[in-house]
Amino acid sequence: MLPEIAPNAQTQLGPAFWLGLWGAFLSTLLAAQKLWDAFRDRGRLKFHASWQQQYKPTASGTGTTHEVAAAPEVRFTVTNVGRRPMQVTGFGIRLKWTIRHPFRRRFGLQSFLSEHFPRRIAEGEQMEFTGSLYSNQARGQHVSAVLVYDSLGGHWKLRKKDLKAIRGEPLVLPPEFLQRRRQLGTP
8 A cells, every 4th residue: 555645745846856857967968978079089180192293483584484393293191180189100002902812811011110200290280291112102003002000000091082193194284384475465
């Protein structure tokens, strides 16, 4: 048998209960937000590559405005797009599977100690590096991916679009583009 409630007994819950319930709900929301931030609050890198051609201005008596200053080279750019500083520790390539070694796993080559690595990149900062060592490795025939490594053990791939662009020939401006423009009003 259940005890009966007296007719004049107070059946409302007191303000202490509602205050405690509000505190529990609010602390649960804040704990979930902190957990979400912990998973989201990491450094992220973007890795790009492109051809770079340097030109220098010519003297005023010549027929062109600029001339080629150096041979075209591949420029690699690593940008920290995350919310924490990251340390870029190395550069590497991953090779394709070949018919000569059908049961061997794909393997890669990594270089961690050079003048460019390791390097710390703050939030929103970018680093650029060039060199024949990196461009020759990236333009190899059996390369399936080009990577940079970070201090947390992660690796960041070069986009396939950029890998295809650096494997091709560099864009060279035609001589007609570099010729001096005629003055206005002259045919």
